[in-house]
Amino acid sequence: MNRELLSHIIRFVLLVIVQVFLLNNVQLNGMINPYIYIYFLLVLPVDFSPNGGLILGFILGFIIDLFSQTLGMHTIASVFFAFGRPYVLRYMAPRDGYEFTRTISIRQMGWLWFLTFSGLMVFLHHFVLFFIESFRMSGFFFTVGKSISNSFMTLALIVVIQLLFTRPPKSSYE
Amino acid sequence: MRNFLQFIWNNQFTLLFILLEIVGFALLTTNNHFHNSKIQSASASLSGSFADTRNSYAQYIGLKEENEKLLDENRRLRERLEQRVRYRLDPNIPFEYTTAHAISSTFHLGNNYIVLDRGSSDGIEPQQAVLSPQGIVGVVYKVSEKYSTVLPVIHSQSRISCKLTRNNYFGLLHWDGTDDHYATLENIPNHIGVFDGDSIVTRGGSGIFPPNILVGFAEGSEKDEASGFQSVNVRLATDFRKIYNVYIVENKVRQEVDSLIQTIEE
Numbered sequence: 001m002n003r004e005l006l007s008h009i010i011r012f013v014l015l016v017i018v019q020v021f022l023l024n025n026v027q028l029n030g031m032i033n034p035y036i037y038i039y040f041l042l043v044l045p046v047d048f049s050p051n052g053g054l055i056l057g058f059i060l061g062f063i064i065d066l067f068s069q070t071l072g073m074h075t076i077a078s079v080f081f082a083f084g085r086p087y088v089l090r091y092m093a094p095r096d097g098y099e100f101t102r103t104i105s106i107r108q109m110g111w112l113w114f115l116t117f118s119g120l121m122v123f124l125h126h127f128v129l130f131f132i133e134s135f136r137m138s139g140f141f142f143t144v145g146k147s148i149s150n151s152f153m154t155l156a157l158i159v160v161i162q163l164l165f166t167r168p169p170k171s172s173y174e
Numbered sequence: 175m176r177n178f179l180q181f182i183w184n185n186q187f188t189l190l191f192i193l194l195e196i197v198g199f200a201l202l203t204t205n206n207h208f209h210n211s212k213i214q215s216a217s218a219s220l221s222g223s224f225a226d227t228r229n230s231y232a233q234y235i236g237l238k239e240e241n242e243k244l245l246d247e248n249r250r251l252r253e254r255l256e257q258r259v260r261y262r263l264d265p266n267i268p269f270e271y272t273t274a275h276a277i278s279s280t281f282h283l284g285n286n287y288i289v290l291d292r293g294s295s296d297g298i299e300p301q302q303a304v305l306s307p308q309g310i311v312g313v314v315y316k317v318s319e320k321y322s323t324v325l326p327v328i329h330s331q332s333r334i335s336c337k338l339t340r341n342n343y344f345g346l347l348h349w350d351g352t353d354d355h356y357a358t359l360e361n362i363p364n365h366i367g368v369f370d371g372d373s374i375v376t377r378g379g380s381g382i383f384p385p386n387i388l389v390g391f392a393e394g395s396e397k398d399e400a401s402g403f404q405s406v407n408v409r410l411a412t413d414f415r416k417i418y419n420v421y422i423v424e425n426k427v428r429q430e431v432d433s434l435i436q437t438i439e440e
């Protein structure tokens with residue numbers, strides 16, 4: 001089996017487990033609850049089929065929903081995430097395109113690019129999620145604040161995962 | 175026709191997005207409206223059995239504190255038993271208690287839920303009251319064979335009829351979705367004095383909760399001159415952040431009361 005495919009599958013399973021068993025039970029101050037599962041969609045290959053991304057987003061959101069009794073909420077938010085991703089990627093494309101960098105990581109794309117991209121995408125996902133959860137306009141700024149604080153938490157975890165689990169580029173081995 | 179197919183082909187990404195979001199919203203709304211939706215009870219028993227295994231490992235971290243609370247409750251129950259014997263109250267109380275454990279719960283969402291490890295095989299039905307040693311918790315919402323979900327006080331759909339012990343004025347308790355320690359008691363007339371620390375108990379009017387179960391304590395109130403009613407800020411007695419031992423209460427005469435009320439409405 002293709003090594004890269006295998007690593008995506010393992011990442012999918014691990015993220016669902018960590019999200020469901022660990023992070024769904026971590027609530028700092030009742031406000032902050034990171035949703036790290038979205039990291040799977042974030043680091044899909046740049047040239048991954050957008051349709052495939054949507055379907056993976058649906059499956060991932062649906063599984064998270066099943067385990068956290070929130071049928072529909074995470075599904076809507078992660079499908080939305082998968083929909084926005086190709087547009088944000090196109091908008092943020094480097095001058096010479098993504099030719100030499102198929103994977104999305106700090107080491108490949110640099111800190112600034114990676115943080116901007118992930119921050120934007122994570123906030124998009126969290127905002128949709130919390131908005132669907134409250135389902136009204138009255139607490140709008142509360143929802144925005146909750147999205148921002150949670151985005152920082154998720155982003156921090158994403159950076160930790162990046163630093164722990166991505167290998168340096170091959171050249172450094174040689 | 176060719177153009178139509180061409181259109182679908184050209185916009186497949188957007189159309190697939192819209193289709194999947196429609197499915198997502200269908201899941202969301204179905205889940206809120208149809209109480210018997212199969213997927214929901216499947217989800218309840220799935221997340222229930224997973225939470226069960228997790229709990230069996232994590233259970234006894236809070237054992238000491240849980241014990242203290244149970245001891246305290248036992249003490250209070252004994253006191254009440256003594257009173258009952260002393261005043262020879264009616265022994266035929268219509269409420270039957272079942273113990274249960276909250277194996278999974280949330281408090282940080284806008285609509286929180288609790289999963290209990292008792293289900294239809296233990297005689298649990300929707301619309302039964304759930305109490306904790308400290309006070310009320312919520313109402314049973316959905317039931318699978320071994321598990322049930324609870325609509326707690328800290329859910330935006332929760333409405334519970336409560337009264338002030340000081341003067342028996344009653345109103346509806348609801349939750350505004352922000353702080354899991356506070357709820358709001360509406361429809362108390364402006365001229366009623368509400369003081370901080372006044373205790374608020376269930377009214378028992380709906381036939382779900384037994385009367386006079388502690389709900390919480392008043393902490394300030396806001397008077398609305400236009401409507402003539404004030405809303406009381408209630409500090410909830412139950413701490414939803416460490417809920418574990420609970421009681422499910424069945425009112426055996428609820429049907430009777432319900433049918434009696436219906437004859438009035440007709």
